[in-house]
Amino acid sequence: MADIHYTDPNGPMYHNGVYHLFYQHNPHSALFGDGMVWAHSASYDLINWFSLDHALVPSEPFDAISCWSGSVTILPGNKPVILYTGIDANYNQVQNLATPKNRSDPLLIEWVKYSGNPLMTPPKGVNGDNFRDPTTAWQGPDGTWKVVIGSYSNKQGMAILYQSEDFVNWTMHQDPLYSASKTEMWECPDFFPVSINSTNGVDTSVANPSVRHVMKASFNSHDYYIVGTYDTEQEKFLPDADFTGTSSDLRIDYGKFYASKTFFDSKKNRRILWAWVNESDSSEDDIQKGWSGLQAIPRQIWLDRAGKQLVQWPVEELNNLRDNQVYAYGKKLKSGSVFEVSGITASQADIEIMFELPELEEAEFMDTSLVDPQLICDRQDSSVTGKYGPFGLLALATEDLTERTAIFFRIFRGDNRYVVLMCSEQKRSSLRNNLDKTTYGAFVDIDPRQEMVSLRTLIDHSIIESFGGKGRTCITARVYPKLAINNEAHLFAFNNGTLSVTISSLHAWSMDKARVNCRGGLENTE
């Protein structure tokens, strides 16, 4: 296998029965470098993929060095177009347009760059290396096209707004759609509507009282977002609350998860999120492996009923890989107990588990308004006994638990409410050294008096994606066990709190292998 580096998802779309995913890819190295291309994969079901020829490779003065991230917009008449960032011959970031060479090709393999590129160059006051990653464009009520570009200027991260009548001639709006002082350079912004009272998605141009808008920006190694109102007359995004630069800012995922991008899937009326998950080992390891970076499982995404945050869940098509179900109901986990979930391939599995907490009022008191949840998870890791918690799963574990990744909860009693903390602890994930074993953690916005604490965890060899509180808090981790691999991997449920918890229900499945990037859909290149 050639050395390859995969990063940001680019231009995901559904078109004429086919899902497309383009992505940042360095064909020459397992690491990031000059010469980035838009690689291209297609799928009929979001699960099994085949790879196609690269869609965009550096070739012209306006993208001589690299073809960086961007998005697809489907223009009226079902015509997809790409807007992407070119790194031009002078290493400036400019925005370019490309269209399919042959729209009747069902796979849209060849793309043609517009001869009038670039369409947008860094405006006054913006450095040539702070102007990138166009979003999917949307149409205003008067038919004008709008798009935002990630930037940083005057010590503010921002989404610079451009408008166009014809998608070719673009004019910068006097003010950014939104800017924030507590952020760095905005990479891969995403701006999209979400229904107020439905899990269905809506097309990107929808702006009416039945939706709210989400602004997502990638910086500081994480994907942050704010929810608010889009004022189409003033061309302003008015968030309910600004980014604060603290651990209370909402993140799409509280683990390793970056440069995410959504698209509207008109086949199933839903909005789907893709993201890049990078490695936890060193560059030297990546060179030796010959590759780095992967895409997370696509997630359906919608606004929580309470309207304050997003909810995410793996796309339903993933369930087709489920095999070999095992289950347990009403299983009491006494203090200190560890219970093996056997009968499935623990190295490639899907687990859904619900916990009952019969004596909630016994939970420890903590003033959680003042603390960083990730820090609590790190200090009070899975080996530290509490009252309600730690309880949860030990994934990719050796039989003797020397290697294990712990995904667990702790419940605290605050002033007039209960607080649910979710952690993903990688400290003991591998006997190998020189790995990033950062512990992740976040609160889960549920009231454990009203609903059970639930966890869904997807395990696939070196990636663990966890969804707490029915998808209200998501944490993705990359781990590389030395011993707990393939058939040597085990899965356990555990309770290291002094109070008992009951597994109300547990369902676990072995997961079949998806066909990933088979060339032309025929030959398996793994």
Ligand code: DQQ
């Ligand atoms: N990766 C791309 C940029 C983007 C960054 C280059 C985010 O366009 O800002 O590969 O990971």
